[in-house]
Amino acid sequence: MYDFEGDADNGELSFYSGDVLTIIRQDIGDGWWEARNAQGEQGLVPETYVEIMSSVEEWDDDWDSDDGEGSSNSTVGTPGGQDLQGQGNFGLAAPRREGKQLSPSAEMSKYGTVKSSFNRFSTFAKTGGEAFLMGEVDKNVPESDRIRIIETAEGPRWYCPDSQRYTCSVASPKKESKMKGLKSYIAYQLTPSFSNIQVSRRYKHFDWLHGQLESKFACIPVAPLPDKQVTGRYEEDFVQERMKFLQMWVDRLVRHPVISRSEVFLHFLTCTDERKWKQGKRKAEKDEYQGGKFFLTLSAPQQALDMRDVDAKMELFCKFVMNMTENVKQLNAVMHDYSKKQMGPFKREYTKIGTSFKQLAMTFNIDTTESSKQLTAAIDHTGDAYNEIGNMFERQPPSDAYPLMDSLHEYKGILQTYPDVLKVHEGATGKAKDCLKAQEEGKMTEAEVNKVLARADTISYGTLAEMNNFQTERVKDFKLMMQLYLRSQIKFYQDMTKKLEDALGHYDSIQTPS
């Protein structure tokens, strides 16, 4: 993602933004991975400078070994699971992965250089989105499936009564095994606040849910799951780290006014019975209001939208997403660099000062007169204080830079998925404009076109409601992120000041001859 000038003496591997590296080891620790470049050179690379493009190893090797499906041809003992893509039980998984392998330059639009898959619009067309726009689908959506959009002073918004808000904890990861211990995995315990009943979910369940949400909610960017990782999967740190990101991921979904109340999400959060789980799973996979057809479920305001106004809003938002993508990458890189500096050079600088003071105190210790002894003790204590400040610098990033980087990482994921969502809208309005042209050419009637425009408005209303939701969430999130970051920085410098004040206090009592 970024240029990295590695220190070859320290075994680091240099690379440029855009280089493709093969990751050899991910369990080095301290934010380093081992990688090999195209020239076959190996070395350490900072993990936040690279991004996993695609790998069959991303998939749990026990992917298809429970839930009954495919258990007759279990791949136990087949690491990597290359033979799994074609199984089709989690249908969307394969096309999604193929989508991510598309080159960004293969299909470009005004959404520009944001790297992502650009096949959502074709999916939209394939899955019946175009059919929705052209009125070729029925609209007998049951009331329970309907999603309301309301007009507010700040534009269209998802309707969500406060009474329906809830939270959900992700906790207590447990190592479980099956097939007489041949296979083991980690199960996380989820407890929604509305039921207080705990359900046990594995990473693959999250992954299935993610696929379902992405397929269904055509105008809602769903944050990617935390990165998959094969090596060291059961190590305590890794499990805790993954759990933290799963909690963040769940937090965002339970806050979402549409997703939080969707049947598939509630099924995921509440189902404890294995038979019912499979039923609900199959039902979700057969959901007829997925993709383009999702717009059938929207109850948008009747008022027609001004197409130029909508276009202008989309253009601005698109710019926002692209710029914010860059800002988030930049800030993340700066924070990564800052935390490396804190743990390395900053710590070293203060430790060097501490060591110099302590060495001076060792010499001063030769003079055993009372006032000299007091000074020696005070300087030695100052040396300790600077050494401790050095250690504070080393311990600080998990309190300030890392949490900020975690949140930025989450936003990076959301922003990456946004171009897909915007392309759905772009495709729909493009089609609507085609229809207006067709009307001018006498190929469509005004009544037909008005119906198309109304349906295009529904897509616009949904997209705008989600954009407004994104902005509201962004303001809340960044307010909190900045507050947490600044509070932690303030605490850090206050603690440092306290250490120095304590050190200074040791000099007050030194009795020097007049």
Add this chain to the structure above:
Amino acid sequence: MYDFEGDADNGELSFYSGDVLTIIRQDIGDGWWEARNAQGEQGLVPETYVEIMSSVEEWDDDWDSDDGEGSSNSTVGTPGGQDLQGQGNFGLAAPRREGKQLSPSAEMSKYGTVKSSFNRFSTFAKTGGEAFLMGEVDKNVPESDRIRIIETAEGPRWYCPDSQRYTCSVASPKKESKMKGLKSYIAYQLTPSFSNIQVSRRYKHFDWLHGQLESKFACIPVAPLPDKQVTGRYEEDFVQERMKFLQMWVDRLVRHPVISRSEVFLHFLTCTDERKWKQGKRKAEKDEYQGGKFFLTLSAPQQALDMRDVDAKMELFCKFVMNMTENVKQLNAVMHDYSKKQMGPFKREYTKIGTSFKQLAMTFNIDTTESSKQLTAAIDHTGDAYNEIGNMFERQPPSDAYPLMDSLHEYKGILQTYPDVLKVHEGATGKAKDCLKAQEEGKMTEAEVNKVLARADTISYGTLAEMNNFQTERVKDFKLMMQLYLRSQIKFYQDMTKKLEDALGHYDSIQTPS
């Protein structure tokens, strides 16, 4: 003095501790000089990593052009003044400079590797020190010239009644000229607290005084004067910097119980009449109690000293001086490095954070809803705060590292002159031991030897009194240095905390939708 790994791309010149470089330019600024190594390579070197060994250019080019002496063969217009060494009006200057060119390895003793001239003992012998020890000089010292040493719980000390303490300010540097403006120089105004009468002194007067003090007080290390510098001599910064160091130098002398009351020093501080100045100057230069004969003026306690006890004390103190010399160099190098880091990488790190926040705010500015605008303003303000913190890091060294480095520099000078003083004592006790041996061999009578031993004790008393004075001053000085350093550091981190608290405050008022 230290290894320096320069960045050749930045035009820096690498060298090792001990390398001899030729300084080409001293007016580069920011602590850099331009130098050439033995291989003819040129580049920038950090001035605190090197020390001026010897140079004819150290001498003011108007050295002998006033005070009437030698004015008939004035060297106006002869820069460098290579022809000045033999003029002898400031007799001690020449041998002192020659002394500094002696290789440290030429004459080694237990004072080991401390680099300095080692010809003091021979000077001591030459100037009548050995004669003093052997009783070949009369002792009719007038009462007014007598210096008392008293025994205290912490050993022998110079007697100095509090009533005789005073201070002296060095201020108001004025550019003056003579010979119809052909020559100009800076005169500093000195005002002793006991008279409150201002006297005007040039650097060359300070240099003359320094030479007199060094020649006279055989057991007292006199701090070197601040470095001489030819280029940019009248620039405001240089003058202020030199004045600061002259003030430090005078401060140390007025605090010294012996020097502060010496005739030559008081003459320097008080004489306003040009004719009397020359008289006093000549009198000081002809002072018969200089060098070894200085010990004639000491009124030491009668009690005989235990030679082994004195030897042990000297050995320990010698170790102290050597270790402290290393500590001071080390701490100075660390502080130099720390201040460079503060002004460079530390500042850059905080500026990078500030810039990233401000760039994020620029993107967020696209969303003009009220709560977003409030967040944007807060983040922009946080960006400003980090930029200001970056600037604070850049401005900080003059408040903490530099004052500490100035004091360390002064101590480095004092410690460098100490081996000379200790060698005087070593020579005296060595001679006393020779006499004891001569007594055993029947070559000297017990009465003769006892007189020698009593006179050796006088030298020991003087040396011990000065050592105790040094240690008392050291405790006072380092207490103050550390307090100033820590207070400045505390203020710095408090100011930083305030900036961050102010930034944090901007988030509290952001109204986010529930």
